[in-house]
Amino acid sequence: MYEEEENLGDLIGGEDRKILSTGNNEIDKKLADGLPLGSLTLIEGENDTGxxxxxxxIIWGAMKASLNVELFTSENTAKSFLSQMESMSLDISDYFAWGYLKIFPMHTIGFEWGETEMQGILKRLINKMQNSKAEVIVVDSLTLLTESTSQSDLLAFLTNCKNLVDHGKTILITLHTYAFEEDTLVRIRSICDAHLFMKKALVGDKYVMVMEVIKVRGARKTTGNVVSFEVHPGYGMKIIPMSTARV
Structure with missing residues (x-):
């Protein structure tokens, strides 16, 4: 009986809802305190939108919560990722050294991703995720892995991700909006438990990054919240008042 009540509390956003904090209070407020643990989150946007x-x-928040994280990245090497984190005043080098964070670069200099090379790659990735002991898994970004992938294989991958979050994994996936047909995007968005849309807005004479919360499963507060920010080397994220921004 207690377990049923706990599950119901999670679905409706009760006090038992377990969340993953980003480690940034302003962002957490827009996410109804944070992202649900045991969920599939989509972070979508064009190039250079944050x-x-x-x-x-979010990885910083997971580290501070003593969670194990695996990052599959086509955007960075392990060295460049750690350097970027340090430049944002989010030094996780100790967590990496002790194995709490594992980084798997998904790109190789001089290697051409063709249809033959791409065949079955999502199946191999989901197999790796299934055997992972990490509580939080990040794929940044999915775009590279789907260039020669059918819609059915992509949706099968996301369905397998949903099965993993049902068993306790927390998975975050980023993708570039331009790389997918609208019908495919609608299907992807519907599968995910949380959807964050990243874009740029003009503030005065400069552009800032904007995160719009489209949906968060189990959120107690209204979604559709928007937060704008800049990233300053040596300081990290600086929240910008949205009232001054023109999207």
């Missing part, structure tokens, strides 16, 4: 920055902030 998708990787947001995943880095």
């Amino acid at each position: 998708k990787s920055v947001m995943t880095q902030q």
Whole structure:
């Protein structure tokens, strides 16, 4: 009986709802305190809109919560990722050294991703995720892995991700909006438990990054919240008042 009540509390956003904080209070407020643990989150946007920055902030929150994280990245090497985190005042080098964070770069200099090379790669990735002991898994970004992938294989991958979150994994996936047909995007968005949309807005004479919360399963507060920010080397994320921004 207690277990049923706990599950119901999670579904409706009760006090038992377990969350993953980003480690940034302003962002957490927009996410109804944080992302649900045991969920599949989509972080979507065009180039240079802050998708990787947001995943880095969430990874920081996971580290501070003593969670094990695995990052599959086509955006960085392990060295460049750690350097980026340090430049945002989010030094996780100790967590990496002790094995709490594992980084798997998904790109190789001089290697061409063709259809033959791409065949079955999502199946191998999901197999790796199934055998992982990490509580939090980040794929940044899915775009590279789907260039020669059918819609059915992509949706099968996401369905397998959903099965993993049902068994306790927390999975975050980033993708570039331009790389997918609208019908495919609608299906991807519907599968995910949380959806964050990243874009840019003009503030005065400069652009800032904007995160719009489209949905968060189990959230007690209204979603559709928007937060704008800049990233300053040596300081990290600086929240910008949205009232001054023109999207």
